[in-house]
Amino acid sequence: MNRGIILSTPTTVEVQQPDGQLISFNVPALSTYEEFRVGFEWNVPSDSTIGDVIITYEVDPNLINSADADPSNNIGDISVFVGTLPEVVISAFAPIYSMSDLNFNADQSFDLDGGDVSCVFNVEYELEEELKWQSIESPDCHTNLSWVDDGIFEVIVTVIDEEQDRASSSVEVTVLNRPATVIISSLLTETPALSMVTMEVFANDTDSEDDWPGLVDIYWPTANCLEGYFTRTCTTTSNVEGLKSFTAIGTDDDGELTPAIWNITFTNAIPRDVNVTLWSALGQGIEADQQGTFQVLEDEVMWLRAEAVDSLDDLSTLEWRWRPDDQNTTWFVRTEGDTSAIELAWPRSGRNIVRLEVVDNDGASSGFIETWVQVENVAPVIDWLPTSLPVAESQSVQLTGQYHDTASDNLTLIACWDVDPGINQDGVGSADDDCDVFGDTLVWAWEQDGIHQVIFHVTDNDGARAYRTTNITVVNQPPRPTIKVCSASAGSACELTVSRILDSAADLPYLTYTWDIDATVDSDGDGDATNDADHVGRTVSQTWEFSGSYEVTVRVLDEDVSRPGTASVIVEVSSSQGGLIGDVIGSVIGEEAGVMTKILVLFLIGLVGIVTYRTLSGKSKRPDEESAPWDEPPTDLMSDDVSPQMLDLTFPAAASPVIGAGISTSTVTTTDPSSIAGTAITDFAVAAHAPPVPATGLPQGWTMEQWKYYGKSWLEDNAAQTGIADDGELDI
Known part of the structure; x- marks a missing residue:
């Protein structure tokens, strides 16, 4: 410790052990009243004499701290007494039984360096299957010990002398188990075989850790108790006749066995406890329902199996008498043996009552046992x-x-x-x-x-x-018609008929026939020239105005109008007397034509001649004039741009008259078609398909080809301006 007021200088401390060995320790700088301690060990030699020894130490032996006012107090001595340990002496003892006292004596223990000794006994014991320790202090080194359970337990004896030196020694104490007490009692000593007998066991274990009578397990090795193997109450029987001994073995908590025996004489018994079960053909057990009835299917192959309880002396000779159906008095099955199994199937649906009787070799009968089987009908x-x-x-x-x-x-x-x-x-x-x-x-x-x-x-x-x-x-199959046509000529009526029709008998009376007289003309204006209904009926009459080839199509509709049956023919219409122009004139100014109609026909014929002349002469029009149909240059018949409609020289039937029917004339001039130039004929063919051209000419920007297909709609929209009435007549 630094008792000065200034910080000391680091130095050393030297310790001289009793054997003369010098040990040095470093001492750090210490502030005021700060102390530093060193520790060391010294092994006392075994041959040391009993008595005091001196340990010397010196702080700052080299006087490094010059400010130390009194270096003499840096040296000191420590006196240490060297003695011996006490000797432990334990008296011999023998194994003891549990719950007995052991006189444990260690009073012969002593201390060589003099003085009295005392003892501490640390005793091992078992409590609830757990090892514990108990400490007993004895000034005279003597005590009595006892254990409640058997085993080998350790006792540690510690002897303490007056210098508090301690010496210990341990010994093992063998504690022997005390066996349990086992006694069997029963009300019966004789009963029929297979009759139940009840036996009770009384047992106690004096050294058990549990409350009296202690824990003793009772085991019946051969009794086959209903309560199981480990039970104090055993209910059992014998499956053979004669004397039988039942043994109960008691086992205490230390595992020691104590046997006990009870003898019973078993007499003859009759068959009983007959059990009938039902199994499928595959060996699967069938469970009965809550009413105890088995559910099976009609004609299903099943197995009836039965077992009965009897002594082993009688089992092999048992006779099994079966009646599978109580309503069938002729159906019997008999078997013999310890069990019975019969294969069968019930053909009758409904409830079947199975009766079984079991008889032993002494004629004792079990009585009739009934089993209910509900046979369910199997649907096809x-x-x-x-x-x-x-x-x-x-x-x-x-x-x-x-x-x-x-x-x-x-x-x-x-x-x-x-x-x-x-x-x-x-x-x-x-x-x-x-x-x-x-x-x-x-x-x-x-x-x-x-x-x-x-x-x-x-x-x-x-x-x-x-x-x-x-x-x-x-x-539905579409009707398949066959067309029969007559020999047709322009201006004459021709009969068209479906000569043969193939369809189902149910459809034939309700068929609808529609005729499209010309597949190139859209007479109904729906944009499709091939679906017109120009005539309706199985047999129709048609008059063509012009000669030529006409594709005639008949459509036959049954209940499925989306799939009509069709047939088409090409009708060759020959020219009437007078040739091509005669056909035209005849179609227009027939017997029923009026005066205005005939005048208009003559006018158009003259107009065709003028157009032809101007076309051939190549006369040019003024720049400010609108093009009229007859002012257009002639069509190049060899050009690729010529429409097929323009090149058709067969004069197909027009959807509407070539000239308005309202104009008539009294004079008709017949013109030989061969005298008309090809260009004029072509223009006339176009005109034959077109509606009447307004007096002011074609609408601005229209061509004759456009007028042919769309002129009719234009006339209907502009009827008031054109001077052509809705009925197709010129408004004069």
């Missing part, structure tokens, strides 16, 4: 019903269904076909269970197209019914 099964590809109207289809049932029902099955499930034909049941056709094969045809449902159903003698449905798609 339709294995397969073929599907059919779509068929035509009135086309027959054949279907054959495959089905089966149990063996007892196969011969009585009724197979039926319901071809119209929507109608209850027989007025019995529902609409889908009619028998329109009996048997497994159906041959049927439908007159109407669509999807027709067919139901195939099979019924057994219990009324169980199986059915399967299939859909037959009946496809």
